[in-house]
Amino acid sequence: MHLYRDKIFPMMMKKNIGKKSILELRKKILSDAKGEILEIGIGEGTNLTLYPEHVDQITAVDNYIRKIDSSNINVNLIFASADFLPFDDNSFDTVVSTFVLCSVENLRKVLAEIYRVLKPGGQFVFLEHGKAKDKLTSMIQNMFNPFYNIFAYGCNINRQYKYEMVQCGFQLLKFECEKADIYPRVLTGYVYTGKVNKPEKMEKFDE
Numbered sequence: 001m002h003l004y005r006d007k008i009f010p011m012m013m014k015k016n017i018g019k020k021s022i023l024e025l026r027k028k029i030l031s032d033a034k035g036e037i038l039e040i041g042i043g044e045g046t047n048l049t050l051y052p053e054h055v056d057q058i059t060a061v062d063n064y065i066r067k068i069d070s071s072n073i074n075v076n077l078i079f080a081s082a083d084f085l086p087f088d089d090n091s092f093d094t095v096v097s098t099f100v101l102c103s104v105e106n107l108r109k110v111l112a113e114i115y116r117v118l119k120p121g122g123q124f125v126f127l128e129h130g131k132a133k134d135k136l137t138s139m140i141q142n143m144f145n146p147f148y149n150i151f152a153y154g155c156n157i158n159r160q161y162k163y164e165m166v167q168c169g170f171q172l173l174k175f176e177c178e179k180a181d182i183y184p185r186v187l188t189g190y191v192y193t194g195k196v197n198k199p200e201k202m203e204k205f206d207e
Contacts, residue, residue: 013152017099018046021181022127022191026050026098029125029193035093038117040082040110041100045069059092061085083109090119098127101161103154111168118198124170125195131158132190133177144187157187170196 016022027050034054039047042060048071051058056073061080068075080086082104095114104110114124132138141158148157162175175194182188 014044014046016182019181023050025127025180025191025193029098029127029195030096032123032125032195033094033096035122036091036119037094037096038085038087038092039096040085040114041097042068042075042077045071045075047096047098048073048075058096059087083113085113085117087117089116090122091117093119093122095122095124096126097124099129101126101128102130102156102159103152105154107159107161107164108168111164111170115168115170115198120198121200123173123195123197124165126161127191127193128159128161129157129180129182129188129191130177131160137186137190141187148187161192165196169198171199172196 023046026047030047030050031052033051037051037055037058039058039060040062042062044066045068048069051073057076058073059076059078061078061082063079063081065077065079068077078086082100083106095118097114101107101110118124131141138158145156145158149155162172166172173195175192175196177190177192179185179189180191182191
């Protein structure tokens with residue numbers, strides 16, 4: 001089982017979400033990154049070569065520290081969970097998440113933490129796979145999610161991000177859904193890209 005968890009599954013995922021079409025989507029959302037940047041769930045650093053040229057330093061958190069691919073970006077890497085970020089309120093201009101929100105245990109709590117550490121007017125840019133728009137596919141996703149969750153170590157295939165983001169106080173700036181070349185397509189091939197921001201006028205959020 002450890003062979004699958006430590007070697008086979010990570011290799012499958014890296015190949016799946018490292019495809020050229022997915023890298024283009026990563027680059028698309030990262031083009032908006034600016035100011036003080038926090039990346040949640042940096043993994044091996046797949047995004048580091050895709051940031052705009054003006055980005056030379058970021059802060060990153062992950063709950064599983066591993067070797068990060070080399071790049072020209074200086075990374076302040078911190079061992080931490082996304083649902084308890086070790087930063088003061090209003091610390092960052094940009095927060096980045098790519099294929100992370102699908103696997104967090106408490107999505108609302110993580111989004112609330114992202115909201116908290118963003119400066120007023122700050123932005124959260126993301127690339128995540130989630131629930132399909134058509135009813136038949138979403139029904140299939142709901143049916144298989146408990147099994148996929150075990151197979152993929154906590155990954156959920158039926159999350160609805162827009163509703164949760166709005167509930168946490170974010171303003172939607174961009175929010176797009178498209179089919180992507182992620183296997184198995186019927187379960188994980190619906191990806192969401194976008195940008196939301198924390199309003200300049202602070203709003204209270206109650207969990």
